[in-house]
Amino acid sequence: MPTAFPDPRPPLHLRLQQLAQLAANSLYDARRFWRTSFTNGAQSRENLRARIAIGLHFLEYGMSLRDSAPGRGTDKATQLALDIDIYIARFGSDASAEIALRTLESWLAANESSSSDLSLARQVAAAHADAPVTGLKGGCEEVRREEIQSRAMMDFLSFAEARHSIRSYSPEPVPLSSIERAVRAAQQSPSSCNRQTCRAHVWTDPVARTRILSLQSGNRGFGGQLGGVAIITSDLAHWEKANERYQGWVDGGMFAMSFAYALHAEGLGAVMLNWSECRERDSALRKVAGLGDSELVITMIGFGSLPERLRVPISQRKPLSWALKLNEPLG
Numbered sequence: 001m002p003t004a005f006p007d008p009r010p011p012l013h014l015r016l017q018q019l020a021q022l023a024a025n026s027l028y029d030a031r032r033f034w035r036t037s038f039t040n041g042a043q044s045r046e047n048l049r050a051r052i053a054i055g056l057h058f059l060e061y062g063m064s065l066r067d068s069a070p071g072r073g074t075d076k077a078t079q080l081a082l083d084i085d086i087y088i089a090r091f092g093s094d095a096s097a098e099i100a101l102r103t104l105e106s107w108l109a110a111n112e113s114s115s116s117d118l119s120l121a122r123q124v125a126a127a128h129a130d131a132p133v134t135g136l137k138g139g140c141e142e143v144r145r146e147e148i149q150s151r152a153m154m155d156f157l158s159f160a161e162a163r164h165s166i167r168s169y170s171p172e173p174v175p176l177s178s179i180e181r182a183v184r185a186a187q188q189s190p191s192s193c194n195r196q197t198c199r200a201h202v203w204t205d206p207v208a209r210t211r212i213l214s215l216q217s218g219n220r221g222f223g224g225q226l227g228g229v230a231i232i233t234s235d236l237a238h239w240e241k242a243n244e245r246y247q248g249w250v251d252g253g254m255f256a257m258s259f260a261y262a263l264h265a266e267g268l269g270a271v272m273l274n275w276s277e278c279r280e281r282d283s284a285l286r287k288v289a290g291l292g293d294s295e296l297v298i299t300m301i302g303f304g305s306l307p308e309r310l311r312v313p314i315s316q317r318k319p320l321s322w323a324l325k326l327n328e329p330l331g
């Protein structure tokens with residue numbers, strides 16, 4: 001019997017190699033963040049869109065509080081007004097401008113009695129009163145508990161327990177409407193300051209699908225059966241400073257999960273396809289998929305139609321007591 005366990009660490013030269021990899025890949029991520037986020041000021045259209053989204057979010061946030069004092073958020077409203085003005089001057093009026101204008105107008109109406117100086121916000125709202133209206137909304141609305149519960153109550157645990165990572169598909173094509181509904185559902189995921197940084201790049205064409213999947217190592221044995229593949233990205237142009245450097249993965253993870261659940265709700269099968277990759281492979285994927293410099297790849301998701309019968313791993317979950325730590329004593 002050995003008297004001591006062997007040193008569990010890999011040899012020093014391999015550990016140093018890993019350290020160098022870690023540094024090079026962290027630098028690769030940091031450089032993209034530096035180039036595309038608005039750490040350097042809101043220069044691109046997406047940067048400005050993000051700042052507008054943050055600004056209007058704070059107004060909506062304030063207006064949704066039970067006790068919202070008149071004039072709360074005047075500084076934010078003024079900044080938003082300035083950003084709207086710059087945005088429309090540079091890029092014209094679009095969905096982002098329309099939502100921001102509706103929010104600003106709604107905030108102004110709610111704060112009419114405020115003694116703060118609202119002149120600039122009023123001026124901008126009036127200056128763009130003739131901007132195109134397509135029916136997009138902004139501000140706050142009242143909802144009833146019953147409305148929420150009547151649409152939301154379901155046995156979600158059962159729904160979640162019936163989802164499996166699917167690795168066996170039937171050749172039946174996936175309806176476009178199901179893909180669209182799944183992306184719409186994913187868009188409903190929470191996002192930091194409602195910035196909505198995530199996209200699903202979806203390919204159903206077999207040739208394109210195969211090229212994308214050839215760069216991913218976790219679809220062996222079933223990739224050829226998939227009806228579609230999605231690359232989920234977060235647009236780094238929406239993140240501001242170093243403290244947000246990982247926010248893309250957080251928001252992107254939630255978007256990806258909603259998309260997978262939504263496909264499940266459409267009666268389809270789906271499987272997350274890992275994108276924990278180093279810079280060489282990441283660069284190769286961006287080139288093939290034509291991803292913009294500011295798009296951070298979060299994960300791929302394969303999906304398709306379910307066969308009549310299939311095998312799935314049991315993937316037994318750990319005891320609840322491992323995952324739920326309730327009311328533990330504080331330090």
Ligand SMILES: Cc1cc2nc3c(=O)[nH]c(=O)nc-3n(C[C@H](O)[C@H](O)[C@H](O)COP(=O)(O)O)c2cc1C
Pocket residue numbers: 163164165166167217218219271272273274275299313315
């Ligand atoms: C980020 C992420 C990446 C994954 N990558 C792969 C993959 O490349 N190939 C695969 O077959 N499954 C992949 N999976 C699926 C996991 O293996 C699976 O979720 C886990 O074993 C639990 O099984 P279940 O999803 O059926 O409950 C991935 C899951 C996650 C969350």
